[in-house]
Amino acid sequence: MSNKKKSNPIYKLEFINITKKFLNGKIVANNKINLAIEDAKVTSLVGENGSGKSTLTSILFGLYKQDFGEIKIDGKISDMYQSGAAKKHRIGMVHQHFHLVEKFTVLQNIILGQEELFLSNDNENALKQKIIELENKYNNFFSKNEKEKNKFEEYYDLTIKLREKRFSRYHNKLEITKLENKIKSLIENNLFLYKFNIFKKESKINKLNQKVLKLENNQNLLNKKIENLKLNIQKYLTKNTFKLEEIKKELDFLKIDLDTRNSTKYGILNYKKYHKRFDAITNRYGINLNPDQLVSKLNVGDRQKVEILKTLWVEKDVIIFDEATATLSVDEINSLLNLIKKLREANKTILFISHKLQEVKEISDNIAVLKKGNLIASYKNSSDITIEDIAKIMVGAKITLEFIKEKPSVNKLLEIKNLSYITKKGFKAVDNISFDIKKGEIFGLAGIEGNGQEEIFNCIAGIKKATKDSKIYFEEKDITNFKIKDKNQFISHIPIDRFKHGIIPDRNLVFNSIITNFNDQKFSKIYFHKKENKEKGKNLVIDNKAIYKWTFKLIEKMNVEGANDVNIEIRNLSGGNQQKFVIAREILRDHKLLLAGHPTRGLDIKSVRHIYTEIIKNAKTKATLLYSLEINELMSVCDRIAILYKGKIVKIINPRRYDLDEISKMFIGEI
Numbered sequence: 132m133s134n135k136k137k138s139n140p141i142y143k144l145e146f147i148n149i150t151k152k153f154l155n156g157k158i159v160a161n162n163k164i165n166l167a168i169e170d171a172k173v174t175s176l177v178g179e180n181g182s183g184k185s186t187l188t189s190i191l192f193g194l195y196k197q198d199f200g201e202i203k204i205d206g207k208i209s210d211m212y213q214s215g216a217a218k219k220h221r222i223g224m225v226h227q228h229f230h231l232v233e234k235f236t237v238l239q240n241i242i243l244g245q246e247e248l249f250l251s252n253d254n255e256n257a258l259k260q261k262i263i264e265l266e267n268k269y270n271n272f273f274s275k276n277e278k279e280k281n282k283f284e285e286y287y288d289l290t291i292k293l294r295e296k297r298f299s300r301y302h303n304k305l306e307i308t309k310l311e312n313k314i315k316s317l318i319e320n321n322l323f324l325y326k327f328n329i330f331k332k333e334s335k336i337n338k339l340n341q342k343v344l345k346l347e348n349n350q351n352l353l354n355k356k357i358e359n360l361k362l363n364i365q366k367y368l369t370k371n372t373f374k375l376e377e378i379k380k381e382l383d384f385l386k387i388d389l390d391t392r393n394s395t396k397y398g399i400l401n402y403k404k405y406h407k408r409f410d411a412i413t414n415r416y417g418i419n420l421n422p423d424q425l426v427s428k429l430n431v432g433d434r435q436k437v438e439i440l441k442t443l444w445v446e447k448d449v450i451i452f453d454e455a456t457a458t459l460s461v462d463e464i465n466s467l468l469n470l471i472k473k474l475r476e477a478n479k480t481i482l483f484i485s486h487k488l489q490e491v492k493e494i495s496d497n498i499a500v501l502k503k504g505n506l507i508a509s510y511k512n513s514s515d516i517t518i519e520d521i522a523k524i525m526v527g528a529k530i531t532l533e534f535i536k537e538k539p540s541v542n543k544l545l546e547i548k549n550l551s552y553i554t555k556k557g558f559k560a561v562d563n564i565s566f567d568i569k570k571g572e573i574f575g576l577a578g579i580e581g582n583g584q585e586e587i588f589n590c591i592a593g594i595k596k597a598t599k600d601s602k603i604y605f606e607e608k609d610i611t612n613f614k615i616k617d618k619n620q621f622i623s624h625i626p627i628d629r630f631k632h633g634i635i636p637d638r639n640l641v642f643n644s645i646i647t648n649f650n651d652q653k654f655s656k657i658y659f660h661k662k663e664n665k666e667k668g669k670n671l672v673i674d675n676k677a678i679y680k681w682t683f684k685l686i687e688k689m690n691v692e693g694a695n696d697v698n699i700e701i702r703n704l705s706g707g708n709q710q711k712f713v714i715a716r717e718i719l720r721d722h723k724l725l726l727a728g729h730p731t732r733g734l735d736i737k738s739v740r741h742i743y744t745e746i747i748k749n750a751k752t753k754a755t756l757l758y759s760l761e762i763n764e765l766m767s768v769c770d771r772i773a774i775l776y777k778g779k780i781v782k783i784i785n786p787r788r789y790d791l792d793e794i795s796k797m798f799i800g801e802i
Contacts (some may be wrong), residue, residue, distance in 0.1 A: 133267050141166040141206040142168060142169060142203070142206075143168055143169065143205065143449065143480045144167070144168035144172035144191070144202070144204060144449065144480065145166075145167050145168070145201075145202065145203035146166045146191075146200070147165060147167060147202070148164070148165060148201070149161050149187065149197050149199070149200035149201075149202070149570055150162055150163055150164075150197060150200055151183075151186055151187075151190060151195060151197050153693075153695060153703060153794040154699060154703065155531070157695055158693050158695075158703075159503075159504045160183045160186035160504050161186050162183075162503075162504040163199075163200070163505075164183070164187060164189075164200070164501075164505075164506050165181070165271070165506065166499055166506055168480060168482065168497075169497060170478070171479065172475065172480065172496040172497055173475055173481040173483055173494050173496040173497070174481065174482055174495065174496065174498070174499065175485065175491045175494070175495040175498045175513075176188070176482060176483070176484045176496070176499050177484075177485070177488065177499070177521060178500055178501035178502055178525055178737055179499070179525055179526060179707075179737060179738070180692065180705055180707025180708055180710075180735050181503075181504065181692035181693055181704075181705040181708050182503060182504065183501050183503075183504040183505075184453075184501055185227055185453055185454075185705060187501075188484065189224075190202070191211055191217075191222065191449075191451065191482075192211070192217050192222060192224045192451060193211045193212050193216050193217045193767060195212075196212035197473040201361050204220050204793055206421060212601050220448070221446070221447045221449065222448070222449040222450075222451070223431070223440050223441075223442035223443075223449070223450045223451070224442065224450070224451040224453065225435075225438045225439050225451065225452045225453060225455045226296065226453055227457070227706050228630060228706060229434050229437075229630075230438070231426045231434060231438070232426065233425075233426055234425065234426075234427060235425070235426060236422065236423050236424060236425055237420055237421065237422050237429070237437050237440075238402075238405060238406065238409055238422035238423065239446050240411060240426055240437055240441065241409070241437065241440050242400070242405055242444070245404050245441070245444050245445055248392045248408075248445060250390065253393075255389070258385060258388065260266060261525070262382065262385045262386060262389065265378060265381060265385065267380060267417055269375075269378050269380055269382055278280065281408045282317065283379075284379075285374070286314065286317050287376065287379055289310055289313055289314050290376075293310040293314065296310060314412040322422075329533075335592070347475070366400075367717070380414065380415055380661060382412065383414075384412070384414075384697050387408060387411035388408070388411070391404040391407055391408040391411075393790050404613070405423060405668060408444075409440075409747040410422075411421045412443055412444065413440070416440065416443065416466070416470050417469075418436050418440060419436075420433060420436055420437065420440070429583060429628070430709070431627060431628050431729075432459055432581075434458070434749075435455065435457075435458045435459060436463075438455070439455060439467070446480075446540065447479065448480060449479070449481060449482070450474060450479055450481055450482070451481075451484075452471070452481065452485075454484055454485060454706070454733050455483075455485075455486045456468075456485055456487060456490060456731040457485075457732050459580075459760075459764075460579050460580040460760055461579070461760070462579065463580075464490065468490060468493060471483065471494055472494070472643065475496075477780045481489065483495065483600040486734060486735045486736070489518060490538075491513075491518075491521070492513060492517075492518050495511070496512070496513060497511050498510045498513050498516065498521065498777065500521065500525060502525065503739045506522065522736055525736070526735070526736065527736060531740075531765045532739065532740060532743065532763070532764060532768075534744070534767060535748055536573075536750075536768075536770070537571060537772055538571075539570065539571035539572035540571045542569060543567045543568070543569055543607075544572045544606060544753070544754035545591075545603075545604070545605055545660070545724055545754050545756070546567040546602075546603075546605075546607075547564065547566050547567065547591070547603055547604075548565050548602040549564075549565060549600050550564050550565050550590060550597055550601040550602075551564075551597060551598040551601055552583075552586045552587075552595060552596075552597050552598065552601075553598060558735065559778055560583050561583040561590070561597075561778045562587045562588055562776075562777070562778040563779070564583075564587065564773075564780050566780065566783060568754040568755070568756060570752065570753070570754060571750060571751055571754075572750070572754060572756070572770045572771065573747070573750050573757055573770055574755065574756055574757065574770070574772070574773070575758070575759070575765040575769035575772065575773065575786075576756065576757070576758040576772075576773055577759075577765050577772050577774050577775070577777065577798075578760055578775035578776060578797075578798055579798050579799070580760055580778050582775045582778060583777075583778040583779075584774050584775055585728075585758070586778075587775075588627065588728055589627075590603070590625075590759045591603060591726060592615070592618070592726050593613065593614065593615040593618050594615070594631055597611065599673075605723075606723075619648065621724060622722055622723075622724045622725075622726060623647075623722035623725045623726070624647070624717060624726045624728075625713060625714055625725070625726065625730050626728055627711055627726045627728035627729055627758070629709060629713050634646075634709060634712075636700065636701060636702040638700065639697065639698045639699060639700055639701065640682055640686070640694055640697040640699065640712065641678055641679060641682045641697050641698065643701045643712070644678065644681055644685055645678055645681070646684040647716065647717070648720045650719075651720070651721070653674075653677055653681075654673065654677050654681070655673060655674055656677075657673060679697065682697045683717075685715040685719060686715070686719075688715040689711035689712065689714060689738075689741065689745075690738075690741070691704065691712050691715070692705070692708050693705065693708055694712070698747045705790065707734050707735065707738065710732070710733060711734070711738060714727075714730055718745055718746065718749050719730070723753050724753060724755075724756070725745060725746070725750070725753060725754070725755045726757070726758075727755060727757045727758070728758045729758065729759055730742055730746070730757070730759070731743070731759065731761065731764060739764070743764070747768065762791065763791075765786065766786040766787075766791075766794075769786055770785050771783055771785060771786075772786050774794065774797040774798065776797065776798065776800045781800065782802070783801065
């Protein structure tokens with residue numbers, strides 16, 4: 132349990148000549164990969180879609196067996212394909228494609244296969260010793276002053292409750308205000324200051340307070356300066372008390388960890404202990420989820436959090452994050468990166484896969500670049516390479532997201548009037564919004580995830596039903612109550628969750644190429660019966676040749692890797708190539724309105740550039756609604772963007788007239 136760095140020179144993991152082929156050798160996912168992973172470091176695997184990153188980590192986790200090569204763990208050769216090998220070696224994986232049971236709750240999914248939480252005697256004793264050490268460290272802060280300790284713990288409990296209330300989608304404003312006032316009262320009455328002996332230990336605080344008093348006596352100076360200085364004091368206090376809060380959080384977690392280890396008896400699950408453990412882990416890592424919510428009711432971002440919690444439920448030595456940030460908001464990404472940093476400090480070995488190179492650069496100690504199944508570059512120090520260099524090595528050229536667009540028409544194609552959506556629990560997720568999209572225009576939906584964007588998108592697509600007063604017009608025709616199959620005649624839809632609404636994983640590429648437009652006349656041919664009543668014998672039959680031709684066209688349009696054989700199940704493609712296939716299908720089929728939900732999620736920069744080039748080209752004579760959490764992409768591509776906060780449109784903006792700071796304030800309702 133010690134946090135001291137290990138001196139053992141043996142690498143934590145070693146991939147030796149790892150080779151993996153699929154479809155009888157037609158697809159080479161990994162080709163003689165040799166890579167050593169250092170202990171207690173973050174190693175990032177980067178590369179284009181289909182470069183072999185997920186395959187390599189899946190071999191380590193035991194999901195695939197390599198065709199050739201060996202894996203060493205702590206210097207010893209290990210067969211990771213053996214049942215329970217990953218568990219034995221304490222390896223966890225946050226999957227790119229969610230491994231969740233829809234009809235189970237969040238908590239049930241987390242404990243599935245992890246019901247037993249027994250500790251060996253040595254590990255239990257080490258955990259108890261760690262608790263004693265932290266308790267002594269924590270109590271020393273207060274110099275045996277119980278009053279100060281009680282006040283701090285009151286403040287600490289209130290901050291936890293406030294965080295939970297703020298992040299709850301169904302929060303009560305009055306309760307939040309009460310909690311904020313209680314915390315404010317503690318601080319203003321200097322109880323917060325005395326608790327941590329700041330006045331005695333830090334002369335800087337005294338100096339700042341003297342400056343405030345001096346300014347307050349000078350009536351010519353603005354009150355704003357006074358408030359700014361007070362704010363600086365508060366920031367300083369927060370910074371200096373951070374360690375104490377961290378110690379308290381860690382101490383509480385370890386006590387609950389020990390208490391909830393034996394949560395089964397005679398085969399009966401102790402859900403009271405499981406809930407207690409869930410609360411401790413989510414508080415420790417700043418993850419906000421309802422443990423009793425059905426997974427089928429969660430959005431994509433929350434499903435990703437469940438995958439993360441599954442991995443954190445039991446302590447691991449090696450953790451694989453496979454595109455873990457792809458579905459998260461900016462704040463959630465920052466929280467996850469901070470979590471990874473904490474795990475590294477606790478001597479965990481991290482394998483991090485991401486197409487977001489800014490994240491890779493921020494979090495990595497080492498970086499490995501893969502291309503078409505080969506390891507083409509490896510850096511033992513991430514500071515030795517720039518983001519631009521990584522991108523250039525990955526795709527062979529410098530890629531930018533700058534586009535030239537034609538000015539849209541003045542004619543409205545889509546018009547939304549007074550759109551509202553109420554959840555089954557009675558929460559108003561979308562509150563009386565109105566906007567229009569013109570011919571040739573790309574219109575963006577932006578905001579922190581969970582502020583109504585997904586509901587707006589799905590109401591227009593027909594997946595969700597808006598309230599009775601809501602109106603959706605297309606070419607001045609009311610389509611509010613149209614069924615999905617009727618909307619499909621003029622709407623193309625790149626779904627937010629491609630696995631749930633975009634493909635049928637167990638069917639081949641040919642089948643998936645026409646699932647949204649199988650009744651298109653170009654996929655049929657006329658057949659005449661040879662009977663006497665020929666006039667009644669005229670029928671349309673499937674034109675397989677036309678469908679195969681169409682499938683190959685989609686593959687070529689988006690450069691879908693690994694699709695040489697169109698009869699393979701689409702699940703055999705990498706996640707990014709599945710995404711590209713869906714995008715090609717929806718852009719190329721006949722439509723007048725394109726609904727594009729997170730079209731670039733999980734894609735490399737080269738693919739992102741290509742997709743937006745095609746969307747812009749496609750938009751010339753059509754209307755496009757684009758929903759993404761990537762604000763930089765929206766600002767590069769969109770003509771106008773609607774900023775949403777708590778189900779309402781804060782403002783519809785021209786992205787070229789606003790900067791990121793202004794837009795960020797709109798995201799949290801400050802403008």
